[in-house]
Amino acid sequence: MEKQEVSKSVLKRLPSYLSYLKSIPEDASPYISATALANALDMGEVQVRKDLAKVSTGGRPKIGYLRESLIEDISQFLGYDNTTDAVLIGAGKLGQALCGYNGFSAYGLNILAAFDVRPTAQKTDEGKKIYSMDHLQTFCRANKVLMGIITVPVDHAQKVCDQLIDCGVKAIWNFAPTHLDVPEGILVQNENMATSLAVLSMHLQAQIKEKK
Numbered sequence: 325m326e327k328q329e330v331s332k333s334v335l336k337r338l339p340s341y342l343s344y345l346k347s348i349p350e351d352a353s354p355y356i357s358a359t360a361l362a363n364a365l366d367m368g369e370v371q372v373r374k375d376l377a378k379v380s381t382g383g384r385p386k387i388g389y390l391r392e393s394l395i396e397d398i399s400q401f402l403g404y405d406n407t408t409d410a411v412l413i414g415a416g417k418l419g420q421a422l423c424g425y426n427g428f429s430a431y432g433l434n435i436l437a438a439f440d441v442r443p444t445a446q447k448t449d450e451g452k453k454i455y456s457m458d459h460l461q462t463f464c465r466a467n468k469v470l471m472g473i474i475t476v477p478v479d480h481a482q483k484v485c486d487q488l489i490d491c492g493v494k495a496i497w498n499f500a501p502t503h504l505d506v507p508e509g510i511l512v513q514n515e516n517m518a519t520s521l522a523v524l525s526m527h528l529q530a531q532i533k534e535k536k
Contacts (some may be wrong), residue, residue, distance in 0.1 A: 330378050330379075334375050334378065335402075337367075337371075337375055338375065338379065338398055338401065338402055339402065339431075340365060341361060341365070341372070341375070341376070341398060342395060342398045342399065342402070342404075344361065344364055344365060345361075345391055345394060345395050345398075346395060348391065352391075353391075354390060354391055354392070355387055355388045355389065355390055355391060356388050356389055356391050356394070357387075357388030357389070358372045358373040358376055358383070358388070358389075360388070361376075376389065376394070378401075379397050379398055379401040380393070380394055380397035380398070382394060382397065402431075402432075403432055404430065404431050404432040405432065406432055407429075407432050407433075407434050408432055408433055408434065408470070408471055409434050409436050409467060409468070409469055409470075409471070410433060410434065410435050410436065410469065410471035410472060410473055410497075411435070411436055411437055411438070411439060411460070411463065411464060411469050411471075411472055411473070411488075411493075412435050412437070412438045412439070412472075412473040412475060413438075413439050413440070413457075413460075413472060413473065413474050413475065413476055413484045413487075413488070414438075414439075414440060414474065414475035414476035414477075414484070415438040415439070415440040415443060415444075415445075415448065415454045416440075416475065416476075418475045418499060419438055419440075419448075419473075419475040420438070420448045420449055420450075422435065422473065422475065422499075423435050423438055423448045423450055423452040424448060424449055424450035424452075433471075435452060435473065436452075436463075436467060436469065437452055437453045437454070437455055437463065438452055438453070438454045438455070439454070439455050439456070439457050439459070439460050439463075440454060440455075440456070440457065441456070441457050441480075443455065443456055457487070460487060460488075460491060461487075461490065461491045464488075464491035464492055464493065465491065465492065468492075469491070469492070469493060470492065470493060470494045470495060471493060471494070471495045471496070471497065472484075472485075472488035472491075472493040472495075472496050472497070473496075473497045473499070474488075474496060474497070474498045474499060474500050474504075475499045475500070476500060477500065478500050478501060478502045480500075481498065481500035481502050481504060482502070482504060482505065485498070485504045485505075485506065485512075489506065489507070489510060493510075494509065494510060494511065495510070495511045495512075495513070496510065496511070496512045496513070497513050497515065498512055498513065498514045498515065499515045499517075501516050501517065501518050
């Protein structure tokens, strides 16, 4: 089907659908309905039905979706069937952990190498090469890198962001807990662990109050 424009909220939900669909045992029914998927994920049936309609035309009344076909449709829509090469800036513990995570390949992400202002090793623990920042632009241009991952301290994040953009990067996955100023046409996805912890903390406080 022709790829539709969808909101960020829809894009954030699609991986959850995909993860659940892949977790269903092989000997289960080959079909799944939007209702069943919504119930399994504790989500609204109408919302799930609308989301799936944006990425697949395979749904059939009273039968649902052929599970394997729906998995393929969502994967293609999210671009998981196409490999995106990326570079990571900041080869500290978090950066090396991300470089060593093999699961990214299932989502079409391939971290080519890591860069740091003071590389303390030639390779990460998982064998990814670590280069000096002096080689960033040459490497990105030669490998046509369009995505950058930032895992540097807050004070250096904006400078690194600017350097990545100068190298031709169009999308940035930012793990530094700070806002990045970017020109139009550059997408930044922030992973703010402080925000996530705040949400979890508030939930726990609410649960504790209910028990008192």
